[in-house]
Amino acid sequence: MGSGTSGTAAALRFADQGITPCLLDVGIKPPQKKNPFMNLYAYRKKKDCFSLMIGDEFEALNNLGPQNKLLPIKLTTPQMGYITAHSEDYSPVEEENFSLIQSFAQGGLANAWGAGVYQYTDKELGKFPIKESDLKPYYHRLNQEMGISGCNDDLTPYFGRDDDLQPPLRLSSNASLIIKKYQRKKSSLNQIGFFLGRPRLAVLTQEKNGRNPCRYLNLEFWQPLISSIYTPSFTLKRLVKQKKLMYKKGFLVKSWSEQKQGVAVHAEKVRTKERVTFFCKTLVLAAGAVNSARLVLSKRKDYHTKLVLLDNPALQFPFVLPSRIGGRLETDAFGLTQLNCIYDSKAYGLLQGSILELTSPARAVFFGNFPLAGRDNLKMIRYFLPGLVVMQLFFSAGPRQGAFLALNQNGKLEIKGDSKHFPPGLIKKVLKIFRKMGAYSLSPLVVKVPPGHSIHYGGTLPMVCSPQNEYNCTPQGQLYGESCVFVVDGSIFPELGAKNSTFAVMANAMRITDHIVSRLRKNQ
Amino acid sequence: MDEAEQIYYALFKEEIPLKLKNRFHEAASRLFSSYSQDRKEECQKAFNEVKDIEALEMAARVQGKLPLLVSKFRLMIYLSETLPQNKNHFLNLQDKKFKGKIIIFFSGLRSVIKYIKGILILKKIYV
Numbered sequence: 348m349g350s351g352t353s354g355t356a357a358a359l360r361f362a363d364q365g366i367t368p369c370l371l372d373v374g375i376k377p378p379q380k381k382n383p384f385m386n387l388y389a390y391r392k393k394k395d396c397f398s399l400m401i402g403d404e405f406e407a408l409n410n411l412g413p414q415n416k417l418l419p420i421k422l423t424t425p426q427m428g429y430i431t432a433h434s435e436d437y438s439p440v441e442e443e444n445f446s447l448i449q450s451f452a453q454g455g456l457a458n459a460w461g462a463g464v465y466q467y468t469d470k471e472l473g474k475f476p477i478k479e480s481d482l483k484p485y486y487h488r489l490n491q492e493m494g495i496s497g498c499n500d501d502l503t504p505y506f507g508r509d510d511d512l513q514p515p516l517r518l519s520s521n522a523s524l525i526i527k528k529y530q531r532k533k534s535s536l537n538q539i540g541f542f543l544g545r546p547r548l549a550v551l552t553q554e555k556n557g558r559n560p561c562r563y564l565n566l567e568f569w570q571p572l573i574s575s576i577y578t579p580s581f582t583l584k585r586l587v588k589q590k591k592l593m594y595k596k597g598f599l600v601k602s603w604s605e606q607k608q609g610v611a612v613h614a615e616k617v618r619t620k621e622r623v624t625f626f627c628k629t630l631v632l633a634a635g636a637v638n639s640a641r642l643v644l645s646k647r648k649d650y651h652t653k654l655v656l657l658d659n660p661a662l663q664f665p666f667v668l669p670s671r672i673g674g675r676l677e678t679d680a681f682g683l684t685q686l687n688c689i690y691d692s693k694a695y696g697l698l699q700g701s702i703l704e705l706t707s708p709a710r711a712v713f714f715g716n717f718p719l720a721g722r723d724n725l726k727m728i729r730y731f732l733p734g735l736v737v738m739q740l741f742f743s744a745g746p747r748q749g750a751f752l753a754l755n756q757n758g759k760l761e762i763k764g765d766s767k768h769f770p771p772g773l774i775k776k777v778l779k780i781f782r783k784m785g786a787y788s789l790s791p792l793v794v795k796v797p798p799g800h801s802i803h804y805g806g807t808l809p810m811v812c813s814p815q816n817e818y819n820c821t822p823q824g825q826l827y828g829e830s831c832v833f834v835v836d837g838s839i840f841p842e843l844g845a846k847n848s849t850f851a852v853m854a855n856a857m858r859i860t861d862h863i864v865s866r867l868r869k870n871q
Numbered sequence: 872m873d874e875a876e877q878i879y880y881a882l883f884k885e886e887i888p889l890k891l892k893n894r895f896h897e898a899a900s901r902l903f904s905s906y907s908q909d910r911k912e913e914c915q916k917a918f919n920e921v922k923d924i925e926a927l928e929m930a931a932r933v934q935g936k937l938p939l940l941v942s943k944f945r946l947m948i949y950l951s952e953t954l955p956q957n958k959n960h961f962l963n964l965q966d967k968k969f970k971g972k973i974i975i976f977f978s979g980l981r982s983v984i985k986y987i988k989g990i991l992i993l994k995k996i997y998v
Contacts, residue, residue, distance in 0.1 A: 391958055391962075395953060396953040396954075396955075397950075399953075400949075401894075401898075405897075405902065408946065412901075412902040412905070413905055413938070413942075672971055672975065673966070673971020673975075674971070675965055676964060710962070711952045714944075714945055715945055718932075718982075719979065719985075720925050720981065721929065721948075722884075722978075723979070725961070726974050726978040729961060730967070
């Protein structure tokens with residue numbers, strides 16, 4: 348159940364192994380709207396962009412409403428609204444110091460992801476009951492399916508070697524300047540544990556599986572299902588077309604019961620609320636770290652246990668490149684991650700940064716970030732913004748730093764987060780490193796990403812060598828105390844490395860699927 | 872002038888297009904209805920009594936005061952950006968590195984003056 352990255356990876360692996368799985372999903376689809384299909388700025392020159400940028404229901408203004416839940420900017424744009432639509436209805440939550448983002452869309456939150464695909468190394472898998480070599484074979488299969496662009500460079504020791512990459516995306520002028528200065532000062536920067544390089548992105552630069560390469564239209568924030576950016580929906584569509592997957596859309600799984608021959612899965616039709624039961628040999632939970640945990644708590648009728656919920660803490664650094672102030676806005680850039688960096692030091696551990704170009708979001712988003720008068724802020728937007736990039740610096744997350752999640756008797760999840768305290772001195776150190784590369788910022792401008800907004804969730808049903816309670820899973824993903832129920836999503840990651848975990852979660856889902864397949868074949 | 876006209880003029884020194892004015896009022900009624908009556912009144916007072924609304928908004932934004940007024944300015948910015956005739960206010964489509972830096976320098980100076988003025992207005996009206 349669940350059509351996000353992990354559910355889709357599991358479905359793909361079943362299909363590879365000649366088994367046709369049935370996938371239960373709410374499966375909300377994007378609205379059928381007229382898309383520009385042309386460069387964002389060419390479109391803006393000619394057309395009134397109210398429908399594209401604000402929406403007929405003023406969706407993009409969500410964050411201005413004092414009562415509204417703050418959402419990451421990308422999820423407020425009119426055509427991306429479907430990704431989080433109805434999530435409060437299907438999975439009600441009470442949050443304290445945590446802002447949970449959920450999706451019941453076909454393809455899940457990956458419809459709005461940054462498409463970063465990073466392998467977990469043995470260093471990050473230290474507390475896992477598996478090793479890098481256990482996941483390695485599946486990365487290659489995923490690359491075949493998704494198409495990954497990037498290159499082997501200074502970041503290879505941290506991202507893993509991959510000899511089957513498409514060429515990296517074209518760099519923006521800002522990113523080119525940063526990487527040029529890095530090359531000049533590389534040896535001194537490497538000595539302090541700082542490395543910079545190209546990201547690994549599930550974004551095509553060459554045609555693959557009928558999908559087009561990136562056209563640099565700056566539509567990343569505005570248009571769902573851009574052909575060059577992988578989302579699970581592409582795989583689902585293909586598998587359904589090839590009759591390798593039974594996709595049952597419009598069902599919200601509520602519970603399950605184990606039976607002699609397998610599992611009875613109790614679901615509800617989202618439109619009619621009608622109860623439906625499906626029977627299967629094995630149930631694979633891939634509803635995401637929060638909703639898989641909700642199902643297990645609900646199944647156990649447990650209103651007391653608090654489960655750990657992990658999310659990568661993160662800081663946002665705005666950096667200005669003075670030579671680019673007043674420069675032409677790059678209307679043909681890739682509007683997401685341009686560069687990645689690693690800061691690997693004894694003092695702060697392993698940190699990973701994603702340096703993002705700001706060409707895709709609405710300029711209005713930045714109005715409140717400048718401290719000048721209204722008309723002068725407009726000048727800043729026009730002349731200063733082209734020289735600005737943002738780095739999102741991710742920290743690893745372990746059970747000690749996590750939030751807690753529990754189910755209350757009303758069926759609501761209670762999530763309590765904790766304010767993350769970042770190591771003292773780190774911000775100044777990072778600013779100093781970037782100054783060497785010609786990118787400047789000030790400590791007061793660095794923003795803590797609200798807990799939950801990294802949208803890398805995990806840790807609720809961790810896999811351990813010897814499961815000790817009913818919320819642990821075996822290294823093969825089997826839920827403790829259940830003979831035919833497996834968990835394949837981020838829930839089973841006992842820790843999160845300082846990077847987007849999606850690729851590792853997908854590879855792990857495929858690894859578990861192979862185990863399920865061999866078990867099914869043995870039982871036959 | 873109503874509030875939409877005042878904000879638009881403060882930002883762009885032009886008359887607001889009618890469709891933008893209508894959108895502003897509709898969006899404001901949907902988004903800001905939950906503000907308390909006190910907040911609505913202090914905001915209305917600003918539009919009625921203050922001539923330099925841009926200065927007041929800046930001081931309020933920096934000082935964390937008058938949230939409704941600040942939000943209305945942001946709303947106007949969001950809506951204005953969607954019109955093709957406003958593209959030159961938001962987008963720098965030609966290289967103007969020297970001119971851009973000079974403009975930013977003078978914008979900074981102008982903002983210092985606006986801030987001082989805004990603080991004085993804020994104290995006069997709201998203390």
